[in-house]
Amino acid sequence: MAGKTLYDKLWQDHLVEERDDGSALLYIDRHLLHEVTSPQAFEGLKLAGRQPWRRQANVATPDHNVPTDAEQRRRGVDGIVDATSRLQVQTLDDNCRDFAITEFAINDARQGIVHVVGPEQGLTLPGMTVVCGDSHTATIGALGCLAHGIGTSEVEHVLATQCLIQKKSLNMQVRVEGSLPAGVTAKDMVLAIIGHLGTAGGTGYAIEFAGSAVRALSMEGRMTLCNMAIEAGARVGMVAVDEVTLDYVRARPYAPKGAAWEAAQAYWRTLHSDADARFDRVVHLDAGQMAPQVTWGTSPEMVLPIGATLPDPAQADAVRAAAWRRAYEYMGLRPGMQLSDIGVDRVFIGSCTNSRIEDLRAAAAVIRGRRVAASVKQALVVPGSGQVRQQAEAEGLDQVFLAAGFEWRLPGCSMCLAMNADRLGAGEHCASTSNRNFEGRQGQGGRTHLVSPAMAAAAAIAGHFVDVRSF
Amino acid sequence: MEKFQAFRGLVAPLDRVNVDTDQIIPKQFLKSIFRTGYGVNLFDEWRYGDAGYPGQDASQRPLNPDFVLNQARYQGASILVSGDNFGCGSSREHAPWALQEYGFKVIIAPSFADIFFNNCFKIGLLPIILPAPVVAQLIACATREVGYHLAIDLQAQEVGSDAGEKWSFEIDAFRRDCLLQGLDDIGLTLQRSAAIRAFELTHQARAPWVFHDIDSL
Ligand code: SF4
Numbered sequence: 151m152a153g154k155t156l157y158d159k160l161w162q163d164h165l166v167e168e169r170d171d172g173s174a175l176l177y178i179d180r181h182l183l184h185e186v187t188s189p190q191a192f193e194g195l196k197l198a199g200r201q202p203w204r205r206q207a208n209v210a211t212p213d214h215n216v217p218t219d220a221e222q223r224r225r226g227v228d229g230i231v232d233a234t235s236r237l238q239v240q241t242l243d244d245n246c247r248d249f250a251i252t253e254f255a256i257n258d259a260r261q262g263i264v265h266v267v268g269p270e271q272g273l274t275l276p277g278m279t280v281v282c283g284d285s286h287t288a289t290i291g292a293l294g295c296l297a298h299g300i301g302t303s304e305v306e307h308v309l310a311t312q313c314l315i316q317k318k319s320l321n322m323q324v325r326v327e328g329s330l331p332a333g334v335t336a337k338d339m340v341l342a343i344i345g346h347l348g349t350a351g352g353t354g355y356a357i358e359f360a361g362s363a364v365r366a367l368s369m370e371g372r373m374t375l376c377n378m379a380i381e382a383g384a385r386v387g388m389v390a391v392d393e394v395t396l397d398y399v400r401a402r403p404y405a406p407k408g409a410a411w412e413a414a415q416a417y418w419r420t421l422h423s424d425a426d427a428r429f430d431r432v433v434h435l436d437a438g439q440m441a442p443q444v445t446w447g448t449s450p451e452m453v454l455p456i457g458a459t460l461p462d463p464a465q466a467d468a469v470r471a472a473a474w475r476r477a478y479e480y481m482g483l484r485p486g487m488q489l490s491d492i493g494v495d496r497v498f499i500g501s502c503t504n505s506r507i508e509d510l511r512a513a514a515a516v517i518r519g520r521r522v523a524a525s526v527k528q529a530l531v532v533p534g535s536g537q538v539r540q541q542a543e544a545e546g547l548d549q550v551f552l553a554a555g556f557e558w559r560l561p562g563c564s565m566c567l568a569m570n571a572d573r574l575g576a577g578e579h580c581a582s583t584s585n586r587n588f589e590g591r592q593g594q595g596g597r598t599h600l601v602s603p604a605m606a607a608a609a610a611i612a613g614h615f616v617d618v619r620s621f
Numbered sequence: 622m623e624k625f626q627a628f629r630g631l632v633a634p635l636d637r638v639n640v641d642t643d644q645i646i647p648k649q650f651l652k653s654i655f656r657t658g659y660g661v662n663l664f665d666e667w668r669y670g671d672a673g674y675p676g677q678d679a680s681q682r683p684l685n686p687d688f689v690l691n692q693a694r695y696q697g698a699s700i701l702v703s704g705d706n707f708g709c710g711s712s713r714e715h716a717p718w719a720l721q722e723y724g725f726k727v728i729i730a731p732s733f734a735d736i737f738f739n740n741c742f743k744i745g746l747l748p749i750i751l752p753a754p755v756v757a758q759l760i761a762c763a764t765r766e767v768g769y770h771l772a773i774d775l776q777a778q779e780v781g782s783d784a785g786e787k788w789s790f791e792i793d794a795f796r797r798d799c800l801l802q803g804l805d806d807i808g809l810t811l812q813r814s815a816a817i818r819a820f821e822l823t824h825q826a827r828a829p830w831v832f833h834d835i836d837s838l
Contacts, residue, residue, distance in 0.1 A: 163827075166820040167813065171794040175813060177820055179831045187713065189654035198807070203817075206835050215652065234652040234675050241654050252835055278831060285712040285736055299736055301714035303743035303806070311810040313817055317793065319735075349639060350706040353735055383709065385735045403838060406830040414830045449639050469704070473638055567648050588643040588710060590666050594673075 153424025155321045156390050157356040160296035160421070164279045166313055176316045179278035181308050183210035183251070184264045185242040186569070187283030191306035192245040202249055203312035209273050210246050211254040212239045213263045214569045218532050218559035226257050235570065262535025262561040265289040265502040269373065270537055272402025276391045276418040281308055286502045286585065288379045291388035292372035294395055294421040296356075298385040319386065320430040322355035323423070326363040328438040333619035335512065336371030337504060337583065337602035339363065340378040341443035343435060345453040352384030355431065358423060359389050363437035369398035370508040377503045378585050381450040390422035444489045444615050445587045445600040447477035452587075453600070456617045460487045480589055481597050482577065489615045492599065495578035497522070497529040497610040498592070499603050500559075501566035504583035505534030509603040510542050514550040516607035516618060522555035523613030529556045530572065532564040556610070568593045581609035622745045624803035629772040630699035630726065633690055634763040638704035642737065645708070645716040649674055659715055660722030664690065694767050702729045702759045707748075708737025717741045727773050729780070731756045742796045743806065747775060749790045775801060 154162070166175040188210070195202075202208060215235035222229040227243065230236035239256060246253035254260040260271060265286050268274035276294040281287060285299035304314060324343055344351075357379050359372070367375065372389045379387025389395075396415055399405050406414045423429075441455035452474070454460070462485040463471040463478075478484060483492065499505070499513050510533065522529045531551045533539040539561055542548055548558045565572040566584040568591070574580050576595025583606050584591075587598040601609065608618040650662045652675060665673040668691060670683035684691045690698070701720070707730040708716060717740050720728065726746065731753040741748045751759070762782070763769040772781040775797060780788045799806065810817075825832050 164824075167816050169795060173793060173795045175810065175817070177817070177824060179828075186651050190656045190714075193654075193656070200807075204821075204832075206832075209835065214648075232652070238652050238654055273835070275830065277828065283712060283714075285710070299712035301712055301717075301736065301740035301743060303714060303740065307807050307810065310807045311814075311817065312821070313810055313813075315795075315806060315810065349709055350732060350734070353706070353732060380736075383706065383734065404833070404835060406833065410830050410833075414828070417828065449641075469638055476637075567643075569648050569652065586641075586643070586710060588641045590647055591643050594647075594666060 152428045153426040155423040155427040155429060156294065156358050156388055156421060157296065157321055157386065160277065160279065161318055163277070164296070173315055173317050175313045176279060178281055178308050178312055178314060179207065180274050180280045181208045182264045182268050182280065182282035182287070183208060183305070184214060184284060185212045185238045186214045187302050188245065188305055189238065189241045190302050191309060194306040195309055200310045202251070202309050205250060207312060208251045208309065210242055210251055211261050211264055211267050212242050212256055214563045214567065215239050216256055216562040217570050218562045218564045218572060220560060223257065223560045231571070259536040259540070262538065263502045263505065263563055265377070266505060266534035266538065269293055270402070270535055272399060272405035275399060275405065275414070276395055277421055281314065285380045285385065286377055288385060288387045289373050289377040289502055291376040291379070291386055292369060293399065294388060294391035294418065296386060296388070299380065319356040320354055322352060322357045322384065322431045322433070323429045324357055324359050324433045324435065325361035326359065326435045326437050327361045328363055328436050329366060330363055330437045330440060333604065334440050334442055335602040335604060336367050336374040338440055338443045339437065340375045341445065341450070341453045341600060342440050344378060344382045344450045346435060347382045347433065349381060349449050349451045350383040352379060352382040355384050356386035356388070357382065357384040359387060364389060365392060368508060369394055370506040373506065374503055378450070381585055391418045442602060442605050442618055444605065446481065446483060446489065447474065448480055448587055448589050449473070449477070450585070450587060450600060452477055454489060456489050456615060458489060460485050462486065491614070492579060493525060493614045494581045494609045495527050496574055496580045497526060497606050498565040498580055498582040498584065499530065499606050500532030500534065500564050501584035502534065503585045504603050505532060505538065507538050507541050509583065510538065510547050513603040513607040514547045516604050516621065517554045517556070517611065518550050520554055520611045522610045525613040526610055529610045530559055530565060531556050532559040533561050535561050565592055567591060581606040581615065622803045622805060625745055625747060625775050625800040627772070627774045627776065628726065629770050631695065631697055632700045632702055632759065632763040632769050632771050633695040633698035634760040635689060635701055635703040636760050639706045639709055640703055641710035642708060642713050642716040643710055646713065646719040647673065651713060651715055656718060657722060659719035663719040663723040664688070697724065699724055700727045700729065700771055700773070701725050702756060702763060704730060705732045705753070707733050709734040712736045714740045714743070717744050717746045721746045729756060729759060742800065745800060745803070747773070747800060749780065751780065751788055751790055755788050
C-alpha cells in the first residue's frame with residue numbers, strides 16, 4: 151500500500167465521517183474571524199438561536215477596514231472616518247462580546263492581519279485544521295496545517311457545528327530543488343510557480359510545497375509561499391513540519407508548554423508526506439533558474455522575470471491573446487516594453503503575503519541610506535501586526551524607512567485591497583508586495599505590479615522597476 | 622434555502638476568462654453587514670461609467686453602454702455563461718450573493734474557482750461545468766441570437782436548448798439533493814451531533830493542545 155501524503159494525514163486525523171458520495175464532515179480545530187466576512191454569519195447564528203459549538207476554537211481581529219494612520223487610529227473604532235467601515239468593525243466587537251469570543255481589537259498590541267496574527271500568537275499550530283472567511287488562510291499551511299478559506303455560510307456552519315462539509319481535494323506536490331540565487335526570495339519563487347502553473351493550475355488540488363529550496367526557506371518565507379497557493383487556484387498550500395517549524399512555534403504565546411509541548415512535537419514530527427506517498431500531480435522546478443519576478447498584467451499568472459520583454463499577444467492562443475490585450479489596455483502597457491520601462495507612482499510594502507519581520511528587514515536593507523525617488527507619490531510600509539511593528543521599531547527599521555521617505559503605518563490590510571483610505575488613483579502604477587493584481591484591486595483604475603519586498607524597495611528608490619541584484 | 626426547480630431562462634454571455642470576485646463585487650461593497658443589497662453593484666466597475674461607492678442611488682448613475690448586461694436584449698437574464706476559472710480570487714460569499722440578487726440562478730463555465738464554486742451551493746445558486754467547446758458554442762449562440770434561452774433540469778442533470786440539443790453535467794449527489802430539497806447545511810450537520818461529540822473526545826485525547834483554554838491569556 152502506498153504511503154500517505156501530508157494532506158492525507160491531516161485529512162484523516164480530522165475526519166468525523168464520510169458519506170457514500172465522497173463528501174465528508176471535517177472537524178475544525180481553529181477558526182479565525184475578521185470583520186468583513188463574519189457579520190452575516192453571526193446574524194444567522196443569532197436568528198437561529200444557536201451558540202458557538204466550541205467557543206474557544208474561535209479568535210477574531212479586525213484588519214481589512216482599519217485605518218493605518220496613527221491619527222485616526224488613536225481614537226479606536228470611533229476614529230474610523232468611513233461610517234460603513236466603522237459599523238463593520240464595531241459589529242465584530244459587538245459579536246465577539248455577545249458570544250464571548252477572544253478578540254484582538256483595533257488597538258490591542260496583538261491586532262493585525264488575521265493570517266499574520268494566528269501563527270505569530272501560536273493560535274494556529276502544526277497539524278491543526280484552520281479556517282477563516284478569507285482565501286489567504288492558505289498562508290497558515292506553512293506550519294504543516296490544513297488551512298483554507300471559506301465563505302460566510304461556512305463561517306456560520308463552523309461556528310454552529312465545529313465542522314465543515316468537505317470533499318477531499320487531489321494531491322499535488324510542487325518540488326523546488328536547488329538554491330535560490332542571492333536577491334531571489336520566496337515571493338519570487340511563488341510568482342514563478344504561478345507563472346508555470348497558471349492561475350487555475352491548482353484548482354481541485356491541495357498543494358504541498360517541497361524540495362530542498364522550500365526546506366531552506368524560513369517560516370516567514372514558507373508563509374509567503376503558501377499564501378499565494380490560492381493565486382494558483384489551490385485553496386490549500388502546505389509545507390511539511392521540520393525543525394524550522396518547531397523552532398518557530400516553540401516560544402509562541404499560545405503554543406503548548408512543558409509536557410504538552412513534548413507530546414505535541416512528537417506528533418508534529420510525523421506531519422510530512424511518506425517517502426512512498428502518491429501524488430496525483432508532481433511539478434518540478436529549479437530554484438537556481440529563478441530570478442526576481444514582476445507581474446505586468448491583471449492576473450498573477452501574467453508574470454515575468456525582471457529583464458524580460460512584455461509578450462506579444464500574436465504569439466499566444468486565442469483565449470490568452472484576448473486576456474493579454476485586455477490586460478495591456480487596462481495597464482497602459484505595450485508588448486515589447488521592458489519591465490524596467492515601467493515607472494511606479496506608489497509603493498506598498500505590506501499584506502499577508504509580505505508584512506512579516508523578515509520582509510521588512512529585506513526591504514530596509516535595500517533602502518538604508520537611500521531616498522525614495524522624487525517621481526514616487528507615496529511609499530507605504532504597513533507591518534502585518536502590532537507585534538511585527540514593535541519588533542521592527544526595536545530594530546530601528548522604522549527609522550530607516552522614515553529617513554528614506556517612506557510612511558510607517560499601523561497594522562492592517564491597507565492598500566492590499568484598499569477597503570480603508572489607502573488606495574491607488576486611476577492609472578497609477580504600484581509596486582506592491584501583496585498577492586492580487588486584479589483590475590481595481592488597489593483602487594479603481596489602479597495598476598498593480600506584484601513583487602517581493604526587496605524589489606518593491608528598489609523600485610521605490612529608482613522610480614521604476616529594476617533588478618535588485620544589480621542595485 | 623429555496624428549492625431549486627427546473628426552469629427555462631434567458632442566457633447572457635460574459636466572454637472572459639478568470640472573472641474574479643473583485644470584478645463580480647468590488648471590495649467597497651463588502652463593508653455592508655447585511656446579506657442583501659449587492660445585486661445593484663454586481664460587476665460595478667464594468668457596468669457603470671462612474672466610480673461606485675456604497676449607498677449611491679443606482680438609478681442616477683451613468684451606465685457603460687458597452688457592457689453586455691446593460692444591453693436591452695439581456696434584461697431579465699437568469700443564466701450567465703462565461704470562461705474558464707470563473708470566480709477566482711477571494712472567498713467573499715458576497716460574489717454569489719450579488720449574482721443571485723441580480724437575478725442569476727445558474728452560472729455555466731468550463732471551470733470554476735474552488736471556493737466560489739462551493740459558496741454558490743450554500744445559497745442555492747447552481748454553477749454548472751460544461752466542456753469548453755460547448756461553453757464556447759453557448760456564448761456564440763447567446764451573442765448571435767436575440768432571446769437565446771436554455772432549460773435547466775437539475776434532477777436530470779441536463780441543460781437543453783430550444784433547438785432540442787442536450788448537454789448533461791456532473792454534480793455531487795449530496796449537493797444536488799441539498800439544492801433540490803432546499804436543505805439547510807447546518808441543520809443537517811447538527812443531526813450528526815453525536816458523531817461530532819464522539820470524534821471530539823477521541824481527538825482531544827490525541828491532541829489535547831488543540832483544546833487548551835485560550836481565555837486565560
Ligand atoms: S492583506 Fe490583503 S490578501 Fe491578506 S487578508 Fe488582507 S486583504 Fe486579504
